[in-house]
Amino acid sequence: MSTYNPVTTRLLSFHDAVDDFISGKDTPRDYLERCIATIEDREPDVKAFVVMDLDAARAAADASTARYKSGTPLSLIDGMPMGIKDLYDTADLPTQMNSKLFEGLQPDFDAASVYALKQGGAVIIGKTTTTEFGLGAAPPTRNPFDLERTPGGSSSGTAAAVGASMLPAATGSQVGGSIIRPAAYCANYGFKPTFGALNRAGGRSIAPSGSHLGTHAGSLEDMWQAARQIAHVAGPDAGHTPLLGPMTLPKARKPQRLVRMYTGGWELTDEMSQHIFEDLIDDLRTAGIEIVEPDELPVTAALEASFQAVYPYAASILGYEMRWPVREYCNKDASKVSEVIHQRLELGENMTADDYQRALAFKAKLTSEVAAVAGFADGFISLASPGPAPMGITSTGNSAYQVPSSLSGMPTMTLPLLASEGLPLGVQIGGFHHGDATLVAHAAWLRDWRLTA
Amino acid sequence: MSTYNPVTTRLLSFHDAVDDFISGKDTPRDYLERCIATIEDREPDVKAFVVMDLDAARAAADASTARYKSGTPLSLIDGMPMGIKDLYDTADLPTQMNSKLFEGLQPDFDAASVYALKQGGAVIIGKTTTTEFGLGAAPPTRNPFDLERTPGGSSSGTAAAVGASMLPAATGSQVGGSIIRPAAYCANYGFKPTFGALNRAGGRSIAPSGSHLGTHAGSLEDMWQAARQIAHVAGPDAGHTPLLGPMTLPKARKPQRLVRMYTGGWELTDEMSQHIFEDLIDDLRTAGIEIVEPDELPVTAALEASFQAVYPYAASILGYEMRWPVREYCNKDASKVSEVIHQRLELGENMTADDYQRALAFKAKLTSEVAAVAGFADGFISLASPGPAPMGITSTGNSAYQVPSSLSGMPTMTLPLLASEGLPLGVQIGGFHHGDATLVAHAAWLRDWRLTA
Numbered sequence: 001m002s003t004y005n006p007v008t009t010r011l012l013s014f015h016d017a018v019d020d021f022i023s024g025k026d027t028p029r030d031y032l033e034r035c036i037a038t039i040e041d042r043e044p045d046v047k048a049f050v051v052m053d054l055d056a057a058r059a060a061a062d063a064s065t066a067r068y069k070s071g072t073p074l075s076l077i078d079g080m081p082m083g084i085k086d087l088y089d090t091a092d093l094p095t096q097m098n099s100k101l102f103e104g105l106q107p108d109f110d111a112a113s114v115y116a117l118k119q120g121g122a123v124i125i126g127k128t129t130t131t132e133f134g135l136g137a138a139p140p141t142r143n144p145f146d147l148e149r150t151p152g153g154s155s156s157g158t159a160a161a162v163g164a165s166m167l168p169a170a171t172g173s174q175v176g177g178s179i180i181r182p183a184a185y186c187a188n189y190g191f192k193p194t195f196g197a198l199n200r201a202g203g204r205s206i207a208p209s210g211s212h213l214g215t216h217a218g219s220l221e222d223m224w225q226a227a228r229q230i231a232h233v234a235g236p237d238a239g240h241t242p243l244l245g246p247m248t249l250p251k252a253r254k255p256q257r258l259v260r261m262y263t264g265g266w267e268l269t270d271e272m273s274q275h276i277f278e279d280l281i282d283d284l285r286t287a288g289i290e291i292v293e294p295d296e297l298p299v300t301a302a303l304e305a306s307f308q309a310v311y312p313y314a315a316s317i318l319g320y321e322m323r324w325p326v327r328e329y330c331n332k333d334a335s336k337v338s339e340v341i342h343q344r345l346e347l348g349e350n351m352t353a354d355d356y357q358r359a360l361a362f363k364a365k366l367t368s369e370v371a372a373v374a375g376f377a378d379g380f381i382s383l384a385s386p387g388p389a390p391m392g393i394t395s396t397g398n399s400a401y402q403v404p405s406s407l408s409g410m411p412t413m414t415l416p417l418l419a420s421e422g423l424p425l426g427v428q429i430g431g432f433h434h435g436d437a438t439l440v441a442h443a444a445w446l447r448d449w450r451l452t453a
Numbered sequence: 454m455s456t457y458n459p460v461t462t463r464l465l466s467f468h469d470a471v472d473d474f475i476s477g478k479d480t481p482r483d484y485l486e487r488c489i490a491t492i493e494d495r496e497p498d499v500k501a502f503v504v505m506d507l508d509a510a511r512a513a514a515d516a517s518t519a520r521y522k523s524g525t526p527l528s529l530i531d532g533m534p535m536g537i538k539d540l541y542d543t544a545d546l547p548t549q550m551n552s553k554l555f556e557g558l559q560p561d562f563d564a565a566s567v568y569a570l571k572q573g574g575a576v577i578i579g580k581t582t583t584t585e586f587g588l589g590a591a592p593p594t595r596n597p598f599d600l601e602r603t604p605g606g607s608s609s610g611t612a613a614a615v616g617a618s619m620l621p622a623a624t625g626s627q628v629g630g631s632i633i634r635p636a637a638y639c640a641n642y643g644f645k646p647t648f649g650a651l652n653r654a655g656g657r658s659i660a661p662s663g664s665h666l667g668t669h670a671g672s673l674e675d676m677w678q679a680a681r682q683i684a685h686v687a688g689p690d691a692g693h694t695p696l697l698g699p700m701t702l703p704k705a706r707k708p709q710r711l712v713r714m715y716t717g718g719w720e721l722t723d724e725m726s727q728h729i730f731e732d733l734i735d736d737l738r739t740a741g742i743e744i745v746e747p748d749e750l751p752v753t754a755a756l757e758a759s760f761q762a763v764y765p766y767a768a769s770i771l772g773y774e775m776r777w778p779v780r781e782y783c784n785k786d787a788s789k790v791s792e793v794i795h796q797r798l799e800l801g802e803n804m805t806a807d808d809y810q811r812a813l814a815f816k817a818k819l820t821s822e823v824a825a826v827a828g829f830a831d832g833f834i835s836l837a838s839p840g841p842a843p844m845g846i847t848s849t850g851n852s853a854y855q856v857p858s859s860l861s862g863m864p865t866m867t868l869p870l871l872a873s874e875g876l877p878l879g880v881q882i883g884g885f886h887h888g889d890a891t892l893v894a895h896a897a898w899l900r901d902w903r904l905t906a
Contacts, residue, residue, distance in 0.1 A: 091781075108785075109778055109781045109782075109785075110781060112777035112778075115777060115780065115781060199777060201661070201777050201778065202777070202778070207691075208654070208690075208691035208692070209691035209692030210691075231806075234776075234777055235773065235776070235806060235809065236806075236809075237661075238660075238661035238662035238663075238774045239661070239662030239813065241810060241813075242806045242809075244806070320688065321691045323687075323688070324565035324568060324652060324654050324655070324687055325562055325565075325654065325655070327568065328544075328562045328563060328568060329562075332561075332562075353684075353688060353689075353695045353697070356688065356689075356695075357694060360692065360694075
C-alpha cells in the first residue's frame with residue numbers, strides 16, 4: 001500500500017545542486033554517483049531503462065565537473081543526468097522502440113534534441129522504455145509508487161525513472177497522452193509544448209502530424225530548463241515556432257480565469273478522484289481564481305463539444321499516417337508487430353484520402369476553437385488521468401484527458417498536486433499555442449500555492 | 454553542336470506501350486530490355502545512375518509481364534521502368550546522397566513513395582544521381598543533349614536518364630529549383646506538386662519545410678500517372694492534402710489568363726532566350742490566351758515584388774533547418790562535407806530564432822499572395838531557366854526562376870516547348886495550392902497546341 005503525499009514527497013531535482021557545483025561543495029560526478037546508487041536500488045524492480053552506458057555517463061560527468069571547476073559550464077543543465085525515450089536516435093546507444101523488428105538497431109547520429117542536450121553538457125545515462133513505436137505493446141516497466149501498477153505510457157521508462165528519483169529529468173513524447181499521463185501516474189512534472197516547438201528530427205514517430213517532443217522532471221525548473229535547452233540549440237520542427245521564453249523557469253504568475261476541460265475523461269474518472277478534483281477547484285475559487293464551466297460561454301461550449309467529439313478523428317489521423325512505415329514493418333515480419341499496432345493500421349487501411357482530409361478539417365476547427373478562447377480566459381484545467389495508475393502493466397491506462405488537447409497542438413502540462421488511493425494524481429493545465437512560457441508561469445504559481453506550506 | 458527541336462524530339466514514353474502489353478504484342482520485359490540497350494549505349498557518357506540492379510529489374514518486369522498476361526496489372530504504371538533519386542531510401546539499394554559520409558549506406562526500408570511505386574508494379578532500375586544532400590557538390594552526370602554541359606541539379610541523374618530516353622520516368626525532389634531546372638535542361642516534363650502532396654517519408658532531406666517530392670518523365674502522361682500512383686498508395690506528407698485528381702492525365706484545358714512571373718530569373722536570362730520566350734508569349738496571345746503583366750493588377754504587382762525579394766529568406770530558412778543534421782555530419786568528418794554545404798550551414802549558424810520566424814513570416818505572406826491571385830487568373834507562366842543548360846558540370850545552373858514558387862509551395866511544372874542554341878529550353882507554368890490537376894490540364898493544352906502539328 002502506497003502512501004504518496006504530494007506535499008511531503010519531493011523527487012530528485014538538479015537545478016538546486018548547481019550552486020554547490022559552482023562553489024565546489026558538490027560535483028556533477030558525485031551527483032551522478034548518487035543517481036547510480038538509486039538506479040542500483042530501484043531499477044531491478046522498476047525496469048525503466050532499455051539500455052544504459054554508465055561508463056560514458058561517468059566520463060561526461062567528469063568533463064562537466066572540470067567545466068564547473070574552471071568556471072565554464074555550458075548551460076543551465078550542464079551535468080544533468082538524463083534519459084532519452086527510446087523512440088529518439090542516439091549515436092552511441094541503440095534505438096529499439098520496444099519492437100522485436102528493431103532489436104539492436106544502432107543509429108549513426110544523435111537526434112536533434114539529443115545533440116542539443118549534449119551540447120548543453122547533459123549526462124546521458126541511457127534509453128528509457130516506451131510502448132512499441134510509442135503506440136503498441138507495453139514495456140516491462142513498473143510504477144515506482146506501486147510495482148503492481150503501470151507507470152503509464154508510452155513514455156513509460158522516462159516517467160518511472162523520474163518518479164523513482166533515478167534521474168532528475170528525461171525526454172518524452174506524446175501523440176495521444178504519452179507524456180502527461182505517465183508523468184501524472186509517476187508524480188513527475190510533465191510538459192508537452194505547443195506542437196512543433198521542439199525539433200523532432202531524428203525521432204522515429206509513426207504519427208508525424210501528431211507527435212510532440214517534451215520533457216519530464218522531478219521539478220518544474222528542470223522540466224522547463226531541459227526543454228528550453230533543446231529549443232535553444234536545435235530549434236523547432238522545420239517550419240514551426242520554437243519554444244520561446246527565458247532560459248530559466250518563468251516567474252510564477254497567478255492565472256485569473258481557467259476553463260474546466262471535461263473531455264471524454266471526466267465520465268471515466270472514479271468517484272474518489274472526481275471528488276478530490278472538485279475540492280481542488282473549490283480551493284482555487286477560494287484563492288481568487290475564477291473557474292469557468294464550459295457551458296458558461298459560447299466559445300468554451302463549442303470547444304468542449306469538440307473535445308468530446310475528438311476521439312474517432314484522432315484515431316483516423318493516426319491510422320492513416322502510420323500506414324507507412326507500418327505496412328513495411330509487416331511486410332518484413334508481421335509476427336514481430338503487436339496486435340494493437342495491426343488493429344490501428346487496419347483502421348488506416350480502410351480510410352480514403354477524403355476520410356483523412358475530413359479528420360484534418362476537424363483538427364483545424366479544433367485548433368481555431370482553442371485560439372478563440374484566448375480572449376476569455378488564461379488557460380485550462382482538468383485532471384491528468386481518470387484516476388491514479390491502474391493495476392497491471394499490460395495496459396498503460398487511458399488517454400481520454402489528453403487526446404483532445406494533443407490533437408489541437410496546444411501546450412499542456414501536468415503537476416503532481418494531488419493524491420488518490422495513496423497514489424499520485426496529476427493536474428493537467430493547458431495554454432494557448434506558443435504561450436508555453438505563460439503556461440509554465442501558471443504552473444509555478446499553482447505549485448507554490450499548493451505545495452509550499 | 455546539339456540541334457534539339459522540341460517539335461520533332463520525342464523522349465521515351467510508357468503509357469502508350471500499355472495497349473500492346475494487354476494485347477500481347479509487347480511485354481514489360483521487352484520494354485525493359487529496350488531501356489537497358491539505351492542505358493548500355495548512353496550511360497557510360499551520361500552517368501545518370503549511382504547504382505543499378507538489372508537482375509532485380511528483370512525479375513520485376515517478368516512479374517509484370519505475367520500480370521498483363523493474366524489480365525491483372527496492378528496499376529497504370531505496372532511495368533514502368535523507373536529511377537529513384539538517391540535522396541530517398543530503397544530497401545535493396547543503397548542511399549548515398551552524393552556524400553562521402555554515406556558511401557554504402559543501406560537502408561532497411563523503402564521510402565513511402567518507393568513502396569507506392571512498387572505496389573503499382575513499377576520496375577525500379579536503380580538510384581539516380583543527385584547533388585550532395587540535394588544542395589551541395591555536383592555529381593559527375595552530363596547533359597544527354599550536350600555532354601559538355603550540366604544536366605542541372607539536384608535531380609541530375611533523373612533528368613539526364615529521362616532526357617537520354619534510358620527511362621520513361623523517375624522521381625525528383627525540389628527545395629529551390631531541383632526538379633524544374635534539370636527537367637528543363639534535359640527536355641523532360643517535370644512536376645513539382647503542391648507542398649506536401651506526395652508523402653516524403655523515407656526521404657533524407659536536410660530542408661524539411663521546403664522539400665517537395667515530384668516526378669520527371671518523357672511524356673506528360675507518365676509524369677502525372679507516376680505522381681498520382683504515389684499519392685494513391687502513400688498519400689500526402691502527414692498533415693497535408695494529397696495530390697488529388699484522376700488517375701489518368703487530366704483532360705486538356707485551355708487557360709484563359711496567365712500571369713507572367715519575372716522573378717529574379719528574367720534579368721539573368723540571355724537575350725536570345727528572352728526573345729524566344731517573348732515570341733511564345735505573342736503566340737499565346739494570338740491563340741486567345743490573355744497574358745497579364747504583373748504591374749497590371751495590385752495583387753500580381755504585390756506577388757511579383759515578393760517573388761523578387763524571396764532569395765535571402767529562402768536561403769535563411771534552408772540554412773537554419775539544415776543545422777541539424779549537418780552539424781552532426783561535420784562532427785563526424787567535416788572533411789567529407791563540401792565547401793558549399795559548409796557555407797550554407799554557416800548562414801544558418803549565424804541566425805537567431807527570431808531571424809527564422811521572420812523568414813517564415815515572409816513565406817506565409819508569399820503563400821497568401823499567391824492565393825490572392827486565384828480570383829484573377831488561371832495560373833502563371835515563365836521560362837524554366839535563364840537559358841539552356843550552361844557549359845561545365847561543376848555548377849548545375851541557376852534556380853532563380855524556381856525559388857519563389859518553391860517557397861510559396863504552389864504547384865509548378867516545366868514543359869519542353871522551346872529550344873535555344875539548339876538545346877532544350879523549358880517553359881515553367883504555375884498553379885494554385887491543391888490545383889495540381891488543373892495545372893496539368895493546362896499543360897496538356899499547351900503541349901497539344903505547341904507540339905502537335
